[in-house]
Each structure stands twice: as structure tokens, then as C-alpha cells.
Amino acid sequence: MQHFDLPLKNRPKNIVVLTGAGISQESGIRTFRAADGLWEDHRIEDVATPEGFARDPALVHRFYNARRQHLQSDDVVPNPAHLALAEFDKAVSGQLLVVTQNVDDLHDRAGQAQLIHMHGELLKARCSVSGQVTRAPLVLDESMKCDCCGLSETLRPDIVWFGEMPMxxxxxxxxxxxxxxxxxxxTSGNVYPAAGFCREANQVGACTVELNLEPSSTSSEFQYTFYGPAGSLVPAFIDYLKRLPIAG
Ligand code: APR
Structure with missing residues (x-):
């Protein structure tokens, strides 16, 4: 059983949580930068940039279609880390915001109320001209026409690619x-602006905590670091927060 030795007298009231691919790893979704990660099989510039999409839309659609189909298979479900955050959210309503870099819907399915998908969502499609967002079909391809402009080449996965501004x-x-x-x-702390959030939080005097399988690229910026699989580490940390006294 992990011991969390933070010198907190009371439970924090404005908690921001950033999640990355590691929280969904135990739900069967591959991370990006592991030896068997998604970026081992694909060149980022081919499948995760606007230029790659302009060059070969069929390849980009195939990449996201495969991920979308996997996400909707029966064996991919929220794990105890997603569930613990969502349950805590209900208990402290309004005091917790989850910002996820993940494009899966596992926080949504767990029931997370306050949630931002800063890198977009696999289950949505977007018109690159009007910005209109619709639910993506299981298979999105060039034969599909956009609802708003009637063209097929404007319809793209609602994903923030490298070189684009997160949401x-x-x-x-x-x-x-x-x-x-x-x-x-x-999260491995390799992609900005998310990798800069800890610094922002330190600057306003927040208590900063990293929960990861191993030290990230920015681990030295955190005041407290705890390592282990999210499926057990996150519920244990949430349990610790729940037990802290509520300030009067
Ligand atoms: N529990 C906790 N952490 C884990 C687990 C687990 N079961 N498995 C892996 N991790 C950790 C890894 O040690 C690594 O530090 O999760 C992190 C995953 O890192 P990345 O694969 O780099 O994913 P992420 O940080 O989310 O990537 C950020 O980069 O590729 C782009 O847009 C993409 O949103 C993504 C962004």
C-alpha cells in the first residue's frame, strides 16, 4: 500500500488533473512513446500533421479508423483510475477539472463531469472549413461528404495534430x-503546452503531484512524485485526498 506523505492540512478545493496515454494503458490502449508504442509503427508527420492529411488522407483515415474501431470493441472499458477520478468528481462537485490529452472516451464513459479533451476526440469528425463537429462514423473515409459544405475533402478527424493549437x-x-x-x-511530459502546466501551477503556489509508471521528462518540476500503474496508484491517491479534512 502506497504511503502519500504530503504535508496537507486540508483537502485542496481547486484541483486540475492532466491525464495522458498512461491512464488508458490498462484499458488496453497503446501509449505513444513506449517500445511497442503507436509512434513506433507510424511516422508522426504522415498520420498526425495537417500536411500528412493533405498528402495522403486515405492513410490518415485508416490510422484513426483502426483506433476508433479498437476503442469501440467490447474489451476496452474505463479502468479503476478513470472510475476513481469520476467518482471523486461527483463527491466534490465543481472542485475538480480533468484535462485529458487522450482522444479516447474513457473519462466520458466513467462519468467524468468536468472534462476537457485538449487534443480532440476520436469519436468526432470536424469540418476543416466551418469547424462544425459531428459524431464520426465507425469508418470515416473520403467517400463521406461534410454536412455543412457538401465536400468530402473538408471532413477530418476531430484530432489536434502536431503544429495545431490544442482546444x-x-x-x-x-x-x-x-x-x-x-x-x-x-503522461511522458514530451508535448507542449501540456508539459508546461506543472510550471504554471507551481507559479501560483499549487501543490504539484506526478503519478506515473516512471519519471517523466518533467518529473523534476513536480513537488511530489509517486510511481506505479495508474489503475492502482490513482485510486489510492484519490482515497488519500478523500480522507483529508475539509476546510471549514
Ligand atoms: N500507468 C501509469 N503510467 C503509465 C502506464 C500505466 N499503466 N503505462 C504507461 N505509463 C506512462 C509511461 O511511462 C509514459 O510516461 O504513461 C506515459 C505515456 O507517455 P506517451 O506515450 O508519451 O503519451 P502522452 O504523454 O499522453 O503523449 C502526449 O503526444 O503523441 C502525442 O498527441 C499525442 O496526446 C499525445 C501526446
Missing amino acids: EMDRIYQALSCADMFISIG
Whole structure:
């Protein structure tokens, strides 16, 4: 049983949680930068950039279609880490915001109320001209025409690619500016702006905590670090937070 030795007198009231691929690993979704990770099989510039999509849309659609189909298979379900966060969210309503870099829907399915998908969502499609977002079919391809402009080449996965601005950054920085705790879960800390959130939180005096399988690229910036699989580490940490006294 992990011991969390943080000098907190009371439970934090404005908690921002950042999640990455590691939180979904035990649900059967591959991370990106592991030896068997998604980026081992694909060149990022081919499948995760606007230029790659312009060059070969069929390849990009195939890549995301395969991931979308896997996400909707019966064996991919939220694990105890997603469930513990969602349950805590209900208990502290309004005091917890989860910002995920993941494009899966496992936080949604767990029942997470306050949730930002900063890198987009696999289950959605977007018109690259109007920005209109619709539910993506299981297989999205070039034969499909966009609802709003009637063209096929404008319809793309609603995913933030390298070189593009992540979603809802104003809301995220606003939440970080008044956070008293920032928790980073299952991310390697290689991709900005998310990798800079710990620094933002430190600057406003928040307690910063990394929960990961191993030290990330930014682990030295966190005040507290705990290592282990998210499926057991996250529920244990949430349990620790729940037991802290609530400030009067
Ligand atoms: N529990 C906790 N952490 C885990 C687990 C687990 N079961 N399995 C792996 N991890 C950790 C790894 O040690 C690693 O530090 O999760 C992290 C996953 O890192 P990445 O594969 O780099 O994924 P992520 O940080 O989410 O990537 C950020 O980069 O590829 C782009 O847009 C993509 O959103 C993604 C972003």
C-alpha cells in the first residue's frame, strides 16, 4: 500500500488533473512513446500533421479508423483510475477539472463531469472549413461528404495534430491560475503546452503531484512524485485526498 506523505492540512478545493496515454494503458490502449508504442509503427508527420492529411488522407483515415474501431470493441472499458477520478468528481462537485490529452472516451464513459479533451476526440469528425463537429462514423473515409459544405475533402478527424493549437486553452489556463493542486497522470511530459502546466501551477503556489509508471521528462518540476500503474496508484491517491479534512 502506497504511503502519500504530503504535508496537507486540508483537502485542496481547486484541483486540475492532466491525464495522458498512461491512464488508458490498462484499458488496453497503446501509449505513444513506449517500445511497442503507436509512434513506433507510424511516422508522426504522415498520420498526425495537417500536411500528412493533405498528402495522403486515405492513410490518415485508416490510422484513426483502426483506433476508433479498437476503442469501440467490447474489451476496452474505463479502468479503476478513470472510475476513481469520476467518482471523486461527483463527491466534490465543481472542485475538480480533468484535462485529458487522450482522444479516447474513457473519462466520458466513467462519468467524468468536468472534462476537457485538449487534443480532440476520436469519436468526432470536424469540418476543416466551418469547424462544425459531428459524431464520426465507425469508418470515416473520403467517400463521406461534410454536412455543412457538401465536400468530402473538408471532413477530418476531430484530432489536434502536431503544429495545431490544442482546444480550450483559455479555460485550462484560467483553471490553472486558481488551482491549489495539480496532478499529472500517465503522461511522458514530451508535448507542449501540456508539459508546461506543472510550471504554471507551481507559479501560483499549487501543490504539484506526478503519478506515473516512471519519471517523466518533467518529473523534476513536480513537488511530489509517486510511481506505479495508474489503475492502482490513482485510486489510492484519490482515497488519500478523500480522507483529508475539509476546510471549514
Ligand atoms: N500507468 C501509469 N503510467 C503509465 C502506464 C500505466 N499503466 N503505462 C504507461 N505509463 C506512462 C509511461 O511511462 C509514459 O510516461 O504513461 C506515459 C505515456 O507517455 P506517451 O506515450 O508519451 O503519451 P502522452 O504523454 O499522453 O503523449 C502526449 O503526444 O503523441 C502525442 O498527441 C499525442 O496526446 C499525445 C501526446
